Amino acid sequence: MSSQVDKSVVTTSVTLLSALVLLATVLFLVAALIGVVNSVAPDDGSRKQTAVLDRIQPVARVSTALPKPAGEVKMTGQEVYNKVCTACHAAGVLGAPKVGDKALWEPRFAQGLDTLVTHAVTGIRAMPAKGGDPSLTETHIKNAVVYMLSETGIKTDAAPAPTAEAVPAAPQ
């Protein structure tokens, strides 16, 4: 009888132990599963959220930032001319001296390059200050004037010529 009791105790203990091990295993697996789910879920969610944010992007934004100081914008004389000055100086709009018309430019160049640049910067009669683009710097204007003159066949490498006669005859 006593041995029978012992046996049943052992059997019960083994069964109980097995059950505990099984429970521990199951709990471990569940925990692992939750871990996996948790590690995937937020990522998935954020990806979805990004997609939603992308879809509800505003069509346009109003920037209240001040325009970049023009000095930072690198433009060659040709680029400045093509952007701004060509509007009037290509066809001679408003009586602007046409680029390429040496007879119109020579008497103006006789004032000296610096004077031409100053006039272009401050404006002169129908010529608006900086050609109407206040973002341009004096260097931009100077480069554009030099470009316009060189397109006209007037060389500006030398110091500003005091008289028209002093302008070197540039090849046309």
Ligand code: HEC
């Ligand atoms: C809205 C038209 C217009 C634009 C744009 C314009 N100009 Fe002029 N420009 C004129 C007119 C008109 C004159 C002739 C003014 C006069 O002498 O009566 C002139 C004259 C000039 C002169 C000669 C000034 C002088 O002392 O004789 C220079 C140099 C000049 N422009 C440079 C430029 C440059 C550089 C640009 C581009 C940054 C430019 N212009 C853009 C209309 C324009």
